[in-house]
Amino acid sequence: MERPDLTAAIVQDAESGGVLMLAWMDEEALRRTRETGEAWFWSRSRRELWHKGATSGNTLAVEELREDCDGDAILLRVRAAGPTCHTGSSSCFAPWLWRRIKEREQKRPEGSYVVSLLDDPRLAARKVGEEGLEAALAGTSESDERLVEEIADLWFHSYALLAARGLDPALVEDELRRRI
Ligand SMILES: [Zn+2]
Numbered sequence: 001m002e003r004p005d006l007t008a009a010i011v012q013d014a015e016s017g018g019v020l021m022l023a024w025m026d027e028e029a030l031r032r033t034r035e036t037g038e039a040w041f042w043s044r045s046r047r048e049l050w051h052k053g054a055t056s057g058n059t060l061a062v063e064e065l066r067e068d069c070d071g072d073a074i075l076l077r078v079r080a081a082g083p084t085c086h087t088g089s090s091s092c093f094a095p096w097l098w099r100r101i102k103e104r105e106q107k108r109p110e111g112s113y114v115v116s117l118l119d120d121p122r123l124a125a126r127k128v129g130e131e132g133l134e135a136a137l138a139g140t141s142e143s144d145e146r147l148v149e150e151i152a153d154l155w156f157h158s159y160a161l162l163a164a165r166g167l168d169p170a171l172v173e174d175e176l177r178r179r180i
Pocket of ligand 1 (some may be wrong): 013
């Protein structure tokens with residue numbers, strides 16, 4: 001099949017306004033999206049029409065479809081039935097660390113430390129406590145290098161704790177935005 005004329009589709013969460021993914025639409029994908037109310041795209045890698053969520057169940061219910069000023073991009077405002085990204089993350093643009101953690105959660109590699117944290121929120125919580133203390137000590141009396149290491153440990157375990165509790169860091173961002 002020839003590659004059809006493609007339009008970039010920016011997928012945005014209708015509720016939070018967060019950008020979930022970028023995909024491509026041809027005329028047929030656009031027609032089916034309008035008809036069914038669920039997002040269809042053109043997969044450039046598989047070179048075929050793609051009903052998002054047809055196999056995973058993670059469909060995108062389209063609340064609003066907007067074309068941009070000169071017709072070369074489309075904004076889809078959606079309600080997502082599950083994670084949008086193939087990594088299991090709610091967004092393809094989620095922080096790199098979060099996508100890595102969600103990937104481990106999906107693939108569950110043998111002996112993975114991340115998986116052991118995800119399976120045991122109490123362990124993840126305890127590690128956050130330890131790493132918080134170590135970060136604080138490094139911040140008062142150790143080198144810059146040590147502080148960076150300890151903050152890395154703290155952020156990593158904080159993300160793991162959120163994942164273990166089934167929460168998304170976007171919630172933390174929302175909370176911060178409400179405060180600042
Ligand atoms: Zn993705």
